Amino acid sequence: MSTSSPSSSTSKSAVPALAALAAALVGIAIAFAFYVAPEDADQGISQRIFYFHVPIALTAYACFAWGAVKGLLLLWRKDERYDLESYVAIHQGTIFGSLTLLTGSIWAKASWGHWWLWSENQLVLFLVLFLFYSAYFMLRFSIEEGPRRANISAVYALFGVVLIPVSFLAIRLAENIIHPTVFTRDGPQMSGVMFLTFCIAWLAMSVLAYALYRLELLGKRLDSNLRELRELLT
Amino acid sequence: MSYLGDVATLARKDLRLELRARDTLPAMLLFVVSTLVVFHFALPEGADEVAAQGLLWVALVFTALLGLARAWAPERESGALEGLVLAPCDRSAIWLGKAAAVFAFLSAVELVALPAFALFFGSVDAATVAGVVLASIGICAVGTLLAAMAAASRTRELVLPLLFLPLAIPLVVGGVGASVSSEPARYLAFLALYDAIFSILCWASFEYVVSE
């Protein structure tokens, strides 16, 4: 099992460039969402939030999936390096998941007048996932650092990714017993510009997540290298 | 098939241990009945039977948690888990044997809980029983693995419920749906799906939970 951390100059210099790109894209996305895209007569501000809410949700899913992939690689290849990558991906996923809940709540208030809607399947799913991944951190930080912790975290990450579709199905089924009258919200009919705005926001969120991922990974690796050096010197 | 033989050996060991110690099972029985009594007082006047059905599932999930918290206790006392991991048997057999034993205990508790529930709150139909059986499989499969994860943690009693509850949510949905809905088959099928998917995942990944 090797622990080489390739902090080569290429991966270090990529981070500032990524951060700049992310900032630029987010700026463009906000500009499009608030100024360029046509205002929907019914929804107003909630429409604007929606441009971010769904991309943020999709990005969160992607982060969790990425974390699970890295976890699987850890279990398969037994390379310690994947543990940190899996952890950081899940950390980002949790952040974006919290943002999903936040933007979703704002959207719900703006659209329906309630800060929370049990009928919104996506929101409920994220609530369950939020609980699940919060427990990930509780678990991880209560186990001593080492291969055992890495293995357990990886297995838990895999459980998470399997839970996503299973929970979604459960929530769909639950609708029938909890809310017999099903709220059908007609998704906004997206015109060309709306769709473009949506795509820009999605790209922006993805790049932002990736930039944050690389940044956090870099920071944590430096930290662990430093600790290792310190240990060697004592 | 020595795999099944190993599973049987391990499950038998757990049953024997519980029969000797007699601590977990009586506690679970008392807990589930006490919980049902608490629910009677927690339900406001005029609450319908449907709401009560939901409470059966709350009682079952939390009683299961009580049992799961103790599932790996004998192994922890003597470090025996490492002894089992060192044995030539497949590591997944350790999980399966333990999960089977936990299922036996949980079923014994349900044999008391369901009639008690029927007595306090109203009848229990075949769909409910089927739901309970199917959900119990999922609870035991997933719970046993999560309990092993928690056993590696400093804060094991605290962390097990946190790990277990999000994964139990689909089971509760399936179980309540089977009791309450006019189409129980759909919910029972969902429970079977959960059991299949998560059992396979547990079976494949347990090795990594207990080894480096």
Place this chain on the structure above:
Amino acid sequence: MIGPEGALQSVVEARKLEKRYGSKRALRPVDLALERGGVLVVTGANGSGKTTLLRLVAGLAAPTRGTLEVRADRAELGYLGHEGFLYRELTAVENLDLYGRLYHVPERRERIGMLLERFGLWQARTERAGAYSRGMLQRLALCRTLLHEPALLVLDEPFTALDAEGAGLLDTQLAELRGERTIVLSTHNPERVAQLATARLALT
């Protein structure tokens, strides 16, 4: 084990073997080679990594750096750690029977009986392990370790808690096995096993 060219292959071979838990160093880089039938005695102060090394050899821990080759699979390996791996609520016989089944020991009952007698536990065989004294538990753990006649024995401070009689029994047992089996053992008391040792490793 004879290799393809007829040369003796080592049962345990390690090169720059190192173990870390996060940034905490548990075992400094170590080299060793132990041939079949050899007896390796590992010594060192507390915290020098004796237990870590033995756990690595047994397969309970994975190396952080370096290489470790152990040419024995789980069925051929007998490990005795600080904890006995014994269930308190089961009797001595039931404990050994459990492990006997898991290791597919042939003529299980006879073998269990023989070991219990050899280690002076026959009289107490139907008592719960929880009722045993520390010394008796250690003897029972030794029975468990030897039950399946492992080719490679990894013993972490096996003389711990043994009284004079128990230690004598272990001495006899080790002398019997030496040459036939490969043994790695750690001890605070190297003089005791000086005669046995074919190789020594002092950890710092």
